[in-house]
Amino acid sequence: MQRMQRIVGPDCYFPSRSTLDMDVAKFLLTRQKDAAEVSPAKKEFQRARAVILNGFDLEKAKILGLSGKAQSTAAGFQNNLKAFYRHQVMPGCIRRKGRCISSAADWILDAPGIRDDYCLTLLDWSTQNLLALALDTTVYLWDHTSGETVNLMETEYAAGYVSSVSWGNGGDCLAVGTSNGEVQCQKRLRTLTSHVSCVGCLSWNSYILSSGSCSGLIHHHEVRVAQHHVATLAGHMQEVCGLKWSLDGHYLASGGDDHVVNIWPSIQGGHGGFAPVQTFRQHQGAVKAVAWCPWQSSIFATGGGASDKRIRLWNVCSGSCLSNNVARSQVSSILWSTNYKELISGHGENQLVIWKYPAMSKVTELRVRHQFREPHHLLRPFVGMKLCPSEAAC
16 A cells, blocks of 8 residues: 555544655546447557566556555566565464583493593594594594494503604594603504604694693604604694694694793794794693684684693784683693684583673583593493583473
8 A cells, every 4th residue: 555644634534645656647547438439359459568668467457555465566577575574473382492411421431441531632633533542551432423432552561651642634634652762653654753742732723733842842744744843843842732733724832831821923834933833821830631612713712721820812814812711620621613712621520501792791601520440341342421502492
C-alpha cells in the first residue's frame, strides 16, 4: 500500500505524489471507458504490452487503495533480499543453549614409568590424531580413532632415556630427543648428532628442526641434507625447556631455566638468526610453557615455573607485556584454542584452566586426578593420564 499523507479532517487522505508514477496515473484517468469500441484482439495486445512495459496488468491496477490485502508481486519482480528483513519472534521461554565444557576425561591412558621432570617434553599430538608418548626408554604411539597402541622405538643405550618428542611436517615425521644428546626421526630415517647433553624440547619449522638442550644451546637441523647442523643459538645460561616456532615460521620463541624468554628471527632458508630480536626477563621462574596465538601472529603466551606461577601475554613486534596473570601453581603448558578466543594452561597441581582472551578471565577450571602405578603394568601400556577434556553443546 502506498504511503499516505493527511490533508484535512480525520478521514480525508490523499496519496503522496512523490511516490506515484504520474504518467501511469494520467493514463488510467483519461483512457477510453468504452471497452466495446476496442476489439478483443487489440485489447489483449494492449494488455500484454502494458504488462511487459509496466510489470503489472493495468486492468487490475489501483490508483488508490485504502483497504484490503496487498497484491502479490508479479513473477520475476520479487525482492530476492526479502530474507534479510524477515524476523521471527521467539517465545520468551526459549533461550539459546549455552556452551558446556565437560569436566570428565574422554580417555584415561596408562603411562607407567613416565619421568617426573619439568623440563622434558614427553608427549605430543599429531594432526593425524596420533599421540606420541615417551616412557623412559620407549616411545609409544596411541591412535585416538582405533584406540590401538604401538611400540615405536626404544633407545639403544641402557643408561639413556627419551627426553622429548615432537611431530612435524603434517604429522608424517616424529622427532625424538634423547638424554644422550641425539635427535632421531620416526622409523629411524636418520640420527642427528650435535648436542652433548640432554635434548629437552623440539620444534619444527617446515624442514628445519630446532632442538634445545641442557647446555642452554639451541641447534637448527636441516633434515634434508647430510650436513644437518646449520645454526647454533646461544641465548640461555641454563637449560632450554620451552621451544616453539610461530605458525608463520617467522620467529622462534625459547624459554629457559634461567627465567629468560628469547625471540629469534627466521632468515634465509628457514635458518634462525644468531641474535634474539627480543629478550624478556620478567618471569621469576623457569619458562617451559610457550605458545603462539593462531589468529594474531605477533602475540604469544608464556608460563613460569614454581617460583613464578604467572602467565604473561607478549607482543613480539612492540616488545611489550600485554597481560600478567597469577596462576595457582607452576605453569607447565599452554595451548591456544582454534575454535574460541581462549587458551588453556596446565598446572603443577593436576589442574587445567581455560582463559578468555584478551581479558584473561577464567572460563572454567578442570581438576585432573592421576593414578600412579608401578612400571610392571606395561601389559596395559598407558596409567592414569587424562587427555583432552571434551567440549560439547548442552
